[in-house]
Amino acid sequence: MGIMLGPNQYGKAEVRVVAVDRTSSRHSLVDLNVSSALRGDFAAAHTVGDNSHVLTTDAQKNTVFAFARDGVGSPEAFGLRLARHFAGAYDWITGARVAVESYGWERISVGGVEHDHSFRRAGGETRTAVVTVDGDRAHVVAGLTDLVVLKTTGSEFRGFPRDRYTTLAETRDRILATAVTARWRYTTTDLDFDACFAGVRTTLLETFAATHSLALQQSLYAMGEAVLEQFSDIAEVRMSMPNRHHFLQDLSAYGLDNTPDGPGLVVYHADDRPYGLIEGTVLRDDADPAEIAWQGTPGFC
Numbered sequence: 001m002g003i004m005l006g007p008n009q010y011g012k013a014e015v016r017v018v019a020v021d022r023t024s025s026r027h028s029l030v031d032l033n034v035s036s037a038l039r040g041d042f043a044a045a046h047t048v049g050d051n052s053h054v055l056t057t058d059a060q061k062n063t064v065f066a067f068a069r070d071g072v073g074s075p076e077a078f079g080l081r082l083a084r085h086f087a088g089a090y091d092w093i094t095g096a097r098v099a100v101e102s103y104g105w106e107r108i109s110v111g112g113v114e115h116d117h118s119f120r121r122a123g124g125e126t127r128t129a130v131v132t133v134d135g136d137r138a139h140v141v142a143g144l145t146d147l148v149v150l151k152t153t154g155s156e157f158r159g160f161p162r163d164r165y166t167t168l169a170e171t172r173d174r175i176l177a178t179a180v181t182a183r184w185r186y187t188t189t190d191l192d193f194d195a196c197f198a199g200v201r202t203t204l205l206e207t208f209a210a211t212h213s214l215a216l217q218q219s220l221y222a223m224g225e226a227v228l229e230q231f232s233d234i235a236e237v238r239m240s241m242p243n244r245h246h247f248l249q250d251l252s253a254y255g256l257d258n259t260p261d262g263p264g265l266v267v268y269h270a271d272d273r274p275y276g277l278i279e280g281t282v283l284r285d286d287a288d289p290a291e292i293a294w295q296g297t298p299g300f301c
């Protein structure tokens, strides 16, 4: 029986970079969390401690800051620059994965006027980009996490089988709430990434709102389908959507009724756990499979 080294990668995780553009007195900033990982022939480092192939994680971190000094651009473009640089640095490095999280900031308004250099964090969501360079090929997976959405009606859940443990009541009118994680794979690297991101985000939101939901699974599929219908440069969309349950609170002990059957106030209990976790991929049937683009990105089926 022999023992050998299997798949491996290494890099610097979570390099926090804030780049402020002070070109004019109206500043702007990008706020990133960048993780790099290199793939290639690093066997000797693992088996005998020979570091002659190891481009240090410290150098990877320094590269992120140095490249940011030239201007960041979109998270996808920044990831592409870094991943291509790392993958081309030495001939034993065959590929690189660069994951970028981007935190939005919006200007604070003072007396109705947007301030030049004061900002507040925009929402709770995070924009993501994962660039994987493998030899000559580059894959870009864009996305977002923690896009929290809720609709107060337009959601049903019924028609499910009832085994001996099924107690859930069927409903024709419930709250539907989730925190969307969505990631989509582009088929090209030559794109206006910011415009595409904004467009996909809008499509996801509009479709969530406009779909009369019979299940969160149906909403997920509709959202992915709409993205693929509207963006021809996207091959697949993967989504993970926790079902943030809102249960009707039983107020009968206080002599109060509490139903969504008519107009008036309804009181729910927002339950944080456990939660249903609905995950799925929506893809073109002729999509080129590119599993390597997803390697190292957890949280999807």
Ligand SMILES: O=c1[nH]c(=O)c2[nH]c(=O)[nH]c2[nH]1
Pocket (backbone or CB within 6 Å): 157, 168, 214, 215, 216, 217, 243, 276
């Ligand atoms: O949209 C839903 N999908 C389910 O699979 C499910 N299961 C459940 O208990 N409630 C819901 N809601």
